[in-house]
Amino acid sequence: MNADPYRLANVPGLTRVENTDLQQLMARCAELTRPAYPHQQVYGRYCTIQEYVDCPPELAYEYLRQGHHLEEWTFSLRDFAPTGTPGLWAGDDRLEEKTRIYCKVVANAEAMTVDFHCSWDQSDKLWMVYLMRVVPAQLVFDKPGSVITWTNCRHPYYDRNPYPDLSPRADRPWVGDYWDLFYAGHTVEMANLKAILEHRHQRGLPVSSSPRATVTR
Template identity: 80%
Template sequence: MSADQSVLADIPGLTRVENTGPEQLTARCAELTRPAYPHGEVYGTYCTIQEYVDCPPAQTYAYLRQGHHLEEWTFSLRNFEPTATPGLWVGDDRLAEQTRIFCRVEANAEAGTVDFHCSWDQGDELWMVYLMRVLPARSVLGRPGSVITWTNCRHPYYDANPHPGLAPRADRPWVGDYWDLFYAGHTLEMGNLKAILEHRHRNGLPVCSSPTTAVVR
């Protein structure tokens, strides 16, 4: 089915074969391709990382969707326990002393998505959203294993604590203070995730650990 060109005619700024020749396209793409990019331009609003993992996608997804595994592969999330709200868990974020983090896991097996909806200090508005997806490496890289993508979006609350009165102390650092380090920090955590999954898979060990309780919705 061909698009109705009249529907698009009044929309400015479109780059399509109808209004751009191959030479113009190549020149425009060259303008947008640079040997180096400022960190803030790449990771200022969105932070996306990705990694290949030598572990079958079904096992990789099963591991990610069980939220108690956050205590294994993240740098600082520990001691999760259920709250009175079904599906909502609370634990410690040792990145900052005496900081509680609330988390709900939303997973879709068909799409391979695992989203962690989190927030510091309170569980009523889970605005720190960690979007992850498991892809079969066979379909995207032509090899066995998994590809994991992980995206964060810079919610306005990263720039200002919406509930300063709930902080354990006035001088506690805020999670948004670390935004410029998200790429580096998440890359280290993705390295943890890769190491755990590959070690267990290659050694014939159960990939998923058995928790006392599981952070799973």
């Protein structure tokens, strides 16, 4: 007798070899595979991009985990300086005039993950979380270099500004207004990241740069 201690047979909607044959699986996969997909369906709740970079993963991770490099590869984050809170930095997001952005880097060297916890206007709740991971390309592509992934989840605050009174002006657009452009915008920034890492590595230059002199804000 095949015991089912977790009673999976009672869980509705599971597709497993126990209840689905190969032909049924192929038919289901065909239903889920389309020649084109609506943007909202693909990027409505999550935005994930990835890129191969001809740079050793250890160097790519070391570069990403140092938050001051955001000023190099992002389109608009500039002038970061440490705040009075350990690990928290403040800078300007020049995407919108007079917009302050706060950022804390949470990194794990063993997994080579680098998460940027950010927010506009205030630092009490860092709700804009950019999840990045460096994967050795040797592991997945059987060649030197890195694969870098980057995921954003659509936090409810993207749809409404929870701190409208902190906006520098009443007519300033909200960061969530740009959500439909996240895939395109992050692709541009990933291309910047790739270009910087490959340019320095291929020329034998130090991949990471020293942080500029900053003044605590």
